Amino acid sequence: MLAAKKLFSYRPYWAKRFGIAPVLPMSRAEMDQLGWDSCDIIIVTGDAYVDHPSFGMALVGRLLESQGFRVGIIAQPDFQSKTAFMELGKPNLFFGITAGNMDSMINRYTSDRKIRTDDSYTPHGVGGKRPDRSVIVYSQRIREAYKNVAVIIGGIEASLRRIAHYDYWSDKVRRSILPDSKADLLVFGNAERAITEIAHRLANGETIDKLIDIRGTAFMNKGPLDNWTIIDSTNVDKLGRIENPPDPYAWNKDCRVDENTNKPVNQPDSGQVVKFVPNRNKTVIRLPPYDRVVADPILYAHTSRVFHMETNPGNARALMQRHDKRYIWLNPPPYPLATEELDKLYELPYTRKPHPSYKDAKLPAWEMIRFSISIMRGCFGGCTFCSITEHEGRIIQSRSEDSVIREIETIRDTVPGFTGNISDLGGPTANMYKLTCKSEKIEASCRRLSCVFPGICKNLITNHDPLIALYRRARKIKGIKRIFVASGLRYDLA
Ligand code: SF4
Structure with missing residues (x-):
């Protein structure tokens, strides 16, 4: 059994007394309405802020809020100067920077390296609201704005660029994103455990340079750590x-x-x-x-x-x-979330809508996912062309059937425009829901890169009954007409 501190077992930060924000603030006026003099953590993101668990800034923001921290969002700031990055003031603990749900270069360019005119993660779908290599640019602007502030980078762009890597856009091997961004810490993979521990330890008075032992993080160091x-x-x-x-x-x-x-x-x-x-x-x-x-x-x-x-x-x-002259140090990857942790994370009080400041602007990425639900994470396919295993890991993390059913009912009852169709009940690979190695001990020891290549491992439990039961139960909910699976499916497993 992989031992990790339970995600929701930390003693809440004192600012929990401010309560749950109807929506995480994006301006000083909203902070004033909430009675906040400052933010503890500010998340800077290349995507528009949609308060929905499919959007990274909302998932991490609401998680940190549930731990008692006051979290502000700076979404798609004007990156030409530091002004927009000072909108919410200096955070008490740290800035968390992400390019958004996609690598900014994929978002900005087509596969034949032509600039895109649109951006699904921006109001009205217009392009050009984020810079190339957003994580680096945002970090630089924050360093210009504030001298002594902790900067932590994360999300898919930082995660997949954590060591020297091939960059298709420049057709070169680029160095890790850490020295270019000058961030203090990089969190890779699904970052809930790491970011929660970082926030609490900083809140308890530790300094960022002392946080060298957290799984799922990377940092620059002069040499090897002592006693390794x-x-x-x-x-x-x-x-x-x-x-x-x-x-x-x-x-x-x-x-x-x-x-x-x-x-x-x-x-x-x-x-x-x-x-x-x-x-x-x-x-x-x-x-x-x-x-x-x-x-x-x-x-x-x-x-x-x-x-x-x-x-x-x-x-x-x-x-x-x-x-x-320095080293990138990568700690081992984070432990996966248990079912009850994942349930709680996805059932935090998201509004499931774009921030009200966007008014009626059409946000294509939200239009696509507003009736869809994540039921699992991770993929044990280990395909060489895909980054899911590299980012999320290959141990499947699944939500409980009850939690997914509750989320369908929430969508039915609260999301505007719902007509009875769930557009996706899935995840990275939908039919890996609740599939696992037959033994935790074997799984913890296993060094295979894939559970299904070159053949399906004999130790893999491939029983699809839990998934079928979930789909059948979901289809019977009052007010639900159809359930679609728009996620990846492995035919070899099915
Ligand atoms: S032993 Fe087989 S099923 Fe278990 S984790 Fe390894 S490859 Fe996957």
Whole structure:
């Protein structure tokens, strides 16, 4: 069982006494109405603010609000000067920066690198409201505005650019986004656990430079941290072409399970063996440095393989990669959320509508998702062309049937324009709902990159009954005419 502090078990911050904001404020006037003299946390985002759990700023904002913090939103600020970034004043704890639900370069350009004229995440769908590489630009403006303020970057753009990475738009290997943004911390993957811990620890008086031990975060450091064992990445993965895939169980023989008896079996190490390092929690893998992966595609491929192998929260180790004279330090990925945590997160008091300042402006991204519901997170497909596993992880996190049903009823009763059709009851891969490894111990030890490639793993429970039961129950709700599945589906599993 992966041990993590429960998301909603923190002692609330004193500002909880201000209560729940009808909508998170985007102006000083709204802060005044709420009786706030300042914000504790300000989220800067490249998307328009829609108070709906499909929008990252709302999900993280409402989560932090539930922990007692006063959260303000600066959405799609004028990025030509620092003025718009000072609209809500200086936050007491930190600025959280995200490019939005998409990488800003994908949002701004077509796949053949032509500039887009539209932007689904902007009122009226107009393009040009966010800069290229928004995370870097927003961070720079905030640094211009305030000298001593903690800056934390997150969201898909920061998450997928956390180490040296290939950038399609410039056709180059770019360095990590951390040195370019000059942020204090980067949170990667689904950031609820990390951002909650960061907020509470800062509120308790710790300084941002001391927050070096939080899973799902990365930061720059002069060198390796004290008391850590460094192993070179070539001990984990052989350079060059892989003819035979490495044995996923080789690092720890105990986790190999006999398919008939379901008992651990011992077997000789084979393939690319990783020696078992006793104190895995204090072991960091040193990746080839940035200047070498830029120059050598074989080192780039090797780095990418090691990066992907260290994504299972049950056994992933920390990573470090030198960029010039400093190192990017990546802590292991966050532990997945339990069902009850996910339920609570999705049932926070969202208005499910765009911020009232947008008035009647059409917001295409909201039009698309306002009748849809996320039932799960994560994907164990591990497809090489897709970033879901790299971002959300491959352990499936599912909501309870009751929670999803309650959300359908909320949509039916409160969302304007609802005509009885739920446009999507899904997630990254809808039919992975409640699919899991048959044993938590095996799952925590597993080093496979995919549960379904090269074949469906014998340890994978592929029972679709919970999903079918959910769909049937949802279809019977009074006032519901049709339920659609507009998410990904794996036909091999179905
Ligand atoms: S089902 Fe997935 S997590 Fe479990 S052993 Fe197989 S590949 Fe590993």
